[in-house]
Amino acid sequence: MQAGSPKWRRRAEARPGEIVQAAFDVFAEKGFAAAKLDDIAARAGISKGALYLYFETKEDLFRAVVREAVVPNLDMEQVLAQTTVPFPDLMRIVLARMGQMIGKTRLGAVAKLVIGESRNFPELARVWHDEVVSRALGALSTALAKAQVRGEIRLGDPRLQAFSIMGPILMGVIWQETFTPVGAPALDLELLISAHGDTVLAGLAPRAGVLK
Amino acid sequence: MQAGSPKWRRRAEARPGEIVQAAFDVFAEKGFAAAKLDDIAARAGISKGALYLYFETKEDLFRAVVREAVVPNLDMEQVLAQTTVPFPDLMRIVLARMGQMIGKTRLGAVAKLVIGESRNFPELARVWHDEVVSRALGALSTALAKAQVRGEIRLGDPRLQAFSIMGPILMGVIWQETFTPVGAPALDLELLISAHGDTVLAGLAPRAGVLK
Amino acid sequence: MQAGSPKWRRRAEARPGEIVQAAFDVFAEKGFAAAKLDDIAARAGISKGALYLYFETKEDLFRAVVREAVVPNLDMEQVLAQTTVPFPDLMRIVLARMGQMIGKTRLGAVAKLVIGESRNFPELARVWHDEVVSRALGALSTALAKAQVRGEIRLGDPRLQAFSIMGPILMGVIWQETFTPVGAPALDLELLISAHGDTVLAGLAPRAGVLK
Amino acid sequence: MQAGSPKWRRRAEARPGEIVQAAFDVFAEKGFAAAKLDDIAARAGISKGALYLYFETKEDLFRAVVREAVVPNLDMEQVLAQTTVPFPDLMRIVLARMGQMIGKTRLGAVAKLVIGESRNFPELARVWHDEVVSRALGALSTALAKAQVRGEIRLGDPRLQAFSIMGPILMGVIWQETFTPVGAPALDLELLISAHGDTVLAGLAPRAGVLK
DNA sequence: TATGAATGAGACTTCATTCAT
DNA sequence: AATGAATGAAGTCTCATTCAT
Missing domain, CATH: 1.10.10.60 (Homeodomain-like)
Structure with missing residues (x-):
């Protein structure tokens, strides 16, 4: 005044x-x-x-x-584009990087927002799909396809293989954002990523033992 | 009138x-x-x-x-409790059943709701955790632990193994609910489930080839 | 059913x-x-x-x-119409009768209603005025006027004298209905009526001592 | 626009x-x-x-x-606390002051509100009781008790005497607010107060003629 | 005569947005 | 550039009244 x-x-x-x-x-x-x-x-x-x-x-x-929050995309794409590095190494690098990024960027919270508001803001879902999810998945699929060609991994739809790789991490993030705050036990994402890396890489290995 | x-x-x-x-x-x-x-x-x-x-x-x-929408939990628990059936068979049955249920019940939409509103309705997140997620994960973990004891699968934290199994399915559901409506290519969940089943079961197999 | x-x-x-x-x-x-x-x-x-x-x-x-609740009016009017009874006796009879009626009929609650809603239901206020208040006051005023003529009480506007007589009783009723329920000490209406009768009759007496 | x-x-x-x-x-x-x-x-x-x-x-x-509307209480209390002034003078001052205040402050309308809503807003009834009614009545009772001691007025429960003093004024206010608006003859409050003052002071006088 | 599910107008309240300062 | 008082549309909720049973 x-x-x-x-x-x-x-x-x-x-x-x-x-x-x-x-x-x-x-x-x-x-x-x-x-x-x-x-x-x-x-x-x-x-x-x-x-x-x-x-x-x-x-x-x-x-x-x-x-x-x-549309992260300047992950240079994950560049890592995955390398063809001289064996696929498992590539994969572990990428997974590790994702773990770090999630820790830093609250990516999980954004994921929740995008998921929750996708019906009300379809363009945002679209942006996220185009800029983040689709690109990451695309780069991963490409790398998987190449690895298949090189005989490094088992044959199969690379897109679906990408889901096998990424899904548990997404689930971990959602768990942290959704259930931990209401009393569920916290999840050690680093550990999950590492364990899942072992499992999925074993699962994708060309001569993986066939259980059935 | x-x-x-x-x-x-x-x-x-x-x-x-x-x-x-x-x-x-x-x-x-x-x-x-x-x-x-x-x-x-x-x-x-x-x-x-x-x-x-x-x-x-x-x-x-x-x-x-x-x-x-808190489904009377899937009798997944009963299936998983069986010890006479080899783990891989158990797993395939459970995965298949989940596929069907997702197809029928719009479970995905509820998942989105629960995730999106978990901060505003923590009790609902809690209910879902306690009644659905935690129970399913618990049953699965128990089955995994037993399977480890019987040497049917690789040793490791069964909880994390459960994430490896379920994560991609959750991701698929979210994909369908979030990105497909805004123009992303539809995902064939059945196919995803089947392919992921192959991958993850191979990955969990005791003597799975070690890639690195 | x-x-x-x-x-x-x-x-x-x-x-x-x-x-x-x-x-x-x-x-x-x-x-x-x-x-x-x-x-x-x-x-x-x-x-x-x-x-x-x-x-x-x-x-x-x-x-x-x-x-x-417009009480079948009080045959107070009939009592007051009697001219052979000395005014003070008349008055005590009437006051006593009012005390009884108030005790029985929850007249106080109605008074509150009529007062509180008089702006929204003017006709009710009118009915109460015409049927109850005005008639009682009128009968009382008439009796007072006659008593003045007979030299039983002091000269003065009988209407105002009527207020002196009735006011404290109304106040008592309102007190009971309004303040006692919220913690104020209860009031013994019988006692109030009796004491007030003494005071006001003394005050109306023709040769009441003049204080000033 | x-x-x-x-x-x-x-x-x-x-x-x-x-x-x-x-x-x-x-x-x-x-x-x-x-x-x-x-x-x-x-x-x-x-x-x-x-x-x-x-x-x-x-x-x-x-x-x-x-x-x-809880008037900063009337400084009536201060007036009444004076012990050097003869009680009747005190009383006339207080009554006159009340008449003025009622004329100015629409106190009557508030009284109606408090009375009408006392069941729905008990705290307000309480506030009014504590801050206004009880204090005024208390101050008055105290003055009356002292006056009794000094032999200025007749012996008796001072609280009830206070009702005899104040009741008709309250009744007048309510009359104005409730019945005058619906056609009842207006009441000259000043006149009522003055006449009632005469009556009640005479009635309280120590040697007031006893009618019966 | 009696029920009680259903209506719909209207009330309180919230909050994104505007605008005088 | 910044404020924050003010707006007004819109939403949730209530409740007197109606009507099929």
């Missing part, structure tokens, strides 16, 4: 990022609809009105949040 | 089920917050007020929907 | 009275707007729909309740 | 008071339940939503209205 001490300072350049970060937290906590701009603004340390200087609508902000 | 057709008919017994069904559709489509009671009522063919004859609040209705 | 035991019996003649009684209880407890027909029906032991066999609307029922 | 006149003006400081004032009018007119926030907002010249910037719920607003 008094002149003198400004209530705010400009930090125009930093703002959008901070807002997106705050919004991410709230969206991850509540989902899109239940998230309140009031909360986001409060967490970002600005007024509700100021949000509209950077984002046109709540949906816009949500899109920004989800897109932001 | 018109003579002839009655405004409504009393259907006390059938109503709750119809409402839950309608609510399921809308919740699955929109998520909890974005679902409108108007829509649910319309789809159930009743007035908005009538919902309140059967459910106290929107949350209550949501709970009913999710609980309704 | 089953044939055999009838859910209800006809007691057509008794019903309206029972309903009014039940309605009175609920209205007295909640006021008009906050009273629910559901509660009234339940307390009357009938279905909500059945109320409409006897009363057209909720307002109708309320009117019936208040009118019902 | 039109250029020129702003849709609203910010009035943060004045608003709460204006709203309470508007709410008071509507509550006094309709009672709690029948009062509509729409009406209150309209009368306050703001939107319905703006009410919620200042009050959490309708009940909250009602409480604020009633509490607002």
